[in-house]
Amino acid sequence: MVDRVDRERLASLALELVEVPSPTGDTAEVARLYGRRLAESGLEVELLDEAFSATPIVVGRLRGGKPGPTVVLNGHLDTVPIPHEPPRLEGDVLVGRGAADMKGALASAAEAARVLAASDRSFPGEVVIVAIGLHEAPTGRGEDLSYLLGETGFTADLAIVCELGGHAFPVAHMGQATVELTISRPGMATHELQTPPGTPHPLFAAGRVIEALAALRAELAATEHEWVGAETIFLGEVHGGDFYNRHPTSCRIVGTRRWAPGRPFDDIEAELRALLAPLAEETGCEIELDCRLVRDAYRIDPEHELALALRHAYRDVTGDELPLVGLKVVADGAIFHQAGIPTVYHGPVGSGAHADVESITVSELERAAKVYLRTLEWLWT
Ligand SMILES: [Zn+2]
Structure with a gap:
């Protein structure tokens, strides 16, 4: 034929x-x-x-x-x-x-x-x-x-x-999802000196989030999965603030999460939510997670x-x-x-x-x- x-x-x-x-x-x-x-x-x-x-x-x-x-x-x-x-x-x-x-x-x-x-x-x-x-x-x-x-x-x-x-x-x-985080505080952007002490700061909060994601990345790197290697969390973009002495209202972080066969997407999303919840508590910022499936493993x-x-x-x-x-x-x-x-x-x-x-x-x-x-x-x- x-x-x-x-x-x-x-x-x-x-x-x-x-x-x-x-x-x-x-x-x-x-x-x-x-x-x-x-x-x-x-x-x-x-x-x-x-x-x-x-x-x-x-x-x-x-x-x-x-x-x-x-x-x-x-x-x-x-x-x-x-x-x-x-x-x-x-x-x-x-x-x-x-x-x-x-x-x-x-x-x-x-x-x-x-x-x-x-x-x-x-x-x-x-x-x-x-x-x-x-x-x-x-x-x-x-x-x-x-x-x-x-x-x-x-x-x-x-x-x-x-x-x-x-x-x-x-x-x-691997499976892949896009990860988009929006870290925000209530109110408008204000002069750094006219912002009440203790006001949540989305950029410092973003710093804590990035640290936590870096720790997750290192933890994932320790396990080699059959055929596909180690899972990853990757960051491609960080955006936040608009002027050197204004106290910002939000910060956006965008990246990907890739995982090995055998874990459902819901698991991956739940793991990220669990990682972020205490950081929102600690920093006083709202941390919104938009995690979307690209394809499963x-x-x-x-x-x-x-x-x-x-x-x-x-x-x-x-x-x-x-x-x-x-x-x-x-x-x-x-x-x-x-x-x-x-x-x-x-x-x-x-x-x-x-x-x-x-x-x-x-x-x-x-x-x-x-x-x-x-x-x-x-x-x-
Ligand atoms: Zn194609």
């Missing part, structure tokens, strides 16, 4: 997808185009736009000839909103925003589905392509995928998220049938073994994992995701399409 992958067709679909700008939250046009191409290949296509009209979810379904598992190939059509030079195909290289992250991969998934659709369709179960438009933070947190899996009755038995991995097999990744048994199918498929296509790795970065496998759907990550490897110039080779797209097909064949044997 893998020799039926059509490189030219794959390259032209990838270019076509990259040519339609689709920053996170604004993917309707590219979703319609992708849905149309899947339908032309013979898939039953639905565009779910009730909950997220600007980012319709593309669901393309291909039913096999007998009962069997529903296997999802998933990706995101949105890109980071960073300007990029015009898309083009230069020999084997596709250049453009979204080429590597990850319209190229969705073209590979579509090509794998096209090959299956053109076959005698005697395979068991069904293959479903799911493409979303709210992936990239900060605008996207996978809300559309969470909605699809949680609220529409959509079900699947197994999923392949068509990014990350590449030439390694991710066994686990993820893991899969590398001996799971889906994991083995992918590992065998990669070896069949490339002749090499996929080394097992853990990742710090989060992705949408976590959402399938939370929904109880065993999931693996595997995508074509490009370069420059989120960078000024983004590219991927057609050879990689072709390789990924073949690995998807071969993975399905292993699952079906």
